[in-house]
Each structure stands twice: as C-alpha cells, then as structure tokens.
Amino acid sequence: MLFEDVLEEYMYHCRARGFTDKTIKNKNQEYKQLKQFLKEKRAITELESITVHDLKAYVRVKQKDGLQAQSIVSMFKMIKAFFSWCEREGYIKENIAKKVETPKLPKKVLKGFTVDDVQAMIDAFSYKNYLEARNKAIIAMLSDCGLRAMEIRGLLSVNVKETNILINGKGNKERIGFISPALKRILIKYERLKKQYFQDKLTTDHYFLSYTGNDISHVALDNVIKEAGKRANITGKRVSPHTFRHFFSVQCILNGIDIFSLSKLLGHSELSTTQRYLQSLEDFELIEKAMPSSPLMNMRK
CATH class of the missing domain: 1.10.150.130 (Tyrosine recombinase, N-terminal domain)
Known part of the structure; x- marks a missing residue:
C-alpha cells in the first residue's frame, strides 16, 4: 500500500x-x-x-x-x-x-506563579474602560478556571452561565468549568462595561471581544497576559496562559482536590499530563499539604 x-x-x-x-x-x-x-x-x-x-x-x-x-x-x-x-x-x-529512541529531555520544573503574583496581575487592570475591564476578567478567569489559550479565546457568551461555563476544549471535547463568587463579581462588572461599549454595534458571539467587536486573536491574548506581567513586575517566570493553567492546577491540589477530579477540570485525556503540573510544588507547599494527612496527627483527634 x-x-x-x-x-x-x-x-x-x-x-x-x-x-x-x-x-x-x-x-x-x-x-x-x-x-x-x-x-x-x-x-x-x-x-x-x-x-x-x-x-x-x-x-x-x-x-x-x-x-x-x-x-x-x-x-x-x-x-x-x-x-x-x-x-x-x-x-x-x-x-x-x-x-525508535528519541533524545532524553531534562525534566524542567516550571517556576509557577504565587498567589501574590496572580493577585497583583488581576489588580494591575481597572474598570475605567472596556479594555481594562476585559483584561482584568481574562486574567481572573485564566487563574480561576485553568483554561487553555484557545479555550478562552473561543469562549462564547451563551456558554457563560450564572455559576459555570461550558468549555470547548481540544478535539472539540466539552467540559464544565465553575465560576466562583470572586470571579463572578469581576465578570459582572466586565459584562456591564461590555454592554455599554458595544451598544448598537455588531459583534461576534464571543465572550471576550477585541475593541472592534471581533474575537480576540492569539497575539492579542498574549499581549494582554504580557502586559499583566509587566504591570505587576513579574520577573524570572514565564508569563503565559500555560503558567496560569499551572497555577490553577497547583492551587486546586493544595486546596484538597484529588488528581482525578483535577484532570477532568483541566480537560486532560491522560492522567500523566496532570501529574506533570504537580512537579513544581515547592517543599513548603508539600509540607503544608502533608500535615493534615499525617496518620498520627489524625489519630490524636
């Protein structure tokens, strides 16, 4: 053949x-x-x-x-x-x-964002105009939902509900993401300014829009994220959608979510992919996570 x-x-x-x-x-x-x-x-x-x-x-x-x-x-x-x-x-x-053997790759540990880093990047944008509010909402959603770049760019307004979002992931696989009250507060203000800004203007059905009413390009999204890092003075770390996704993963694990549930939230088809996100847990974070699960500590309760 x-x-x-x-x-x-x-x-x-x-x-x-x-x-x-x-x-x-x-x-x-x-x-x-x-x-x-x-x-x-x-x-x-x-x-x-x-x-x-x-x-x-x-x-x-x-x-x-x-x-x-x-x-x-x-x-x-x-x-x-x-x-x-x-x-x-x-x-x-x-x-x-x-x-066929391929070259062995050194295992690089991603230096992730701290909670302070993310808060600083969200706070770097205001509500003084539509673009500022949009950028704040983008950073907040990346941090709180762990979306891929293509997922946040392709997010449709109709799929943003009261407490959840319908995400169209890789291979057109759909999954549900959850909107926390803290994120919802930011989204409500963004939606209000979005409605005012595009009043009587034609737009696409996307949730996040460019200033002309079209969906956001890959370059435009990258610029938003880079600007957030610049304003918050983030150095020595890769400021990208992937790093926000990594932050989301680590925070979920530290806050008690099991790896199987996290894998589902991230839209991973392989559990091993999710496990790689956890290699960057700092020692002090591991200690904090391990302490409540100590068998002896729990026996004394």
Whole structure:
C-alpha cells in the first residue's frame, strides 16, 4: 500500500476527530518531510517497506540538521501517532515507531506563579474602560478556571452561565468549568462595561471581544497576559496562559482536590499530563499539604 495514500486517509481521520487547524498543519508539514526523506534517501514509497532502521535514520538526519531535542521529541510523537493508527487499522502488524529512541529531555520544573503574583496581575487592570475591564476578567478567569489559550479565546457568551461555563476544549471535547463568587463579581462588572461599549454595534458571539467587536486573536491574548506581567513586575517566570493553567492546577491540589477530579477540570485525556503540573510544588507547599494527612496527627483527634 502506498505510504502517500495511507497518509491521506490518516489526515482525514484527524480532521474527523476535530483536530485544530494548527495541529493539522503541523502534521501535514512533518509527514511531508518524512515522505520526502523515505522516497529520496531510502527509495521507499510503500508503507509495508518502512522499517525501524529507516525511522532511526530519519531521527539522525534531524539531529544532524541541528534540530533541538524538544523539537525532535515533538516531531516523532506525530510519527508515532500515525503508525499507531496504522496498527489499529490493520495496515501494519506492529507500531515500529515504538522501537525508535528519541533524545532524553531534562525534566524542567516550571517556576509557577504565587498567589501574590496572580493577585497583583488581576489588580494591575481597572474598570475605567472596556479594555481594562476585559483584561482584568481574562486574567481572573485564566487563574480561576485553568483554561487553555484557545479555550478562552473561543469562549462564547451563551456558554457563560450564572455559576459555570461550558468549555470547548481540544478535539472539540466539552467540559464544565465553575465560576466562583470572586470571579463572578469581576465578570459582572466586565459584562456591564461590555454592554455599554458595544451598544448598537455588531459583534461576534464571543465572550471576550477585541475593541472592534471581533474575537480576540492569539497575539492579542498574549499581549494582554504580557502586559499583566509587566504591570505587576513579574520577573524570572514565564508569563503565559500555560503558567496560569499551572497555577490553577497547583492551587486546586493544595486546596484538597484529588488528581482525578483535577484532570477532568483541566480537560486532560491522560492522567500523566496532570501529574506533570504537580512537579513544581515547592517543599513548603508539600509540607503544608502533608500535615493534615499525617496518620498520627489524625489519630490524636
């Protein structure tokens, strides 16, 4: 079976699964490079002719080209996903990509936000105009709900309820997020200014809008978050949606939520993904969390 034909079928499978345009684009780009390598360097056009040695050679080429270890690992995950699908579909007997070693990555612990950091970033914006109120609401929701960047940008007004929000996550998987009274107070003020600002103006159905009434772009959201960090003088930490999501995760665990519930709140398909968020718990935080669960302390009650 032609490798090119199977790739085409797999990409339709990915689209049917609801993968984002960005993911589809990245996959297409990587598979195009792999197909070119196999055809020009290994004289292979048939899926069944690809061996472990061919895939290992492809990884070596990437390394010689100077591709960073993280990029190689990310790239090969896409290749492994393709061969895994081929195995499930019965096109190959086994996923040969599983036998290919990729570079080992050092485990980096994300230096997360403190409660004071987040409060300072929320307080960095006021209610003096629509954009200020919108930015405050964005930072507050990222902190209190743990949304991904694409999720907060795509959030629709109709899905923001009294005490919860309906989130459209990765792969079009829906989940519920909860609105605390503290967040609700900020959202009420934001909604009031939003209504005044866009009175008699056409807008999209998104909850957070640009000043022209359109949905917020990825760059615009990034600028809002960077501005929050700048105003609050946050240094030595990555100021990004991911770091807010990490803050949400750590605070949930410290406040007693079990990892299974947290994984559901975050919209993770794998529990291991959630566990990585917890590697940055500082020693003093672990002590505070461990103290109430001490068997001896509880026996004395």
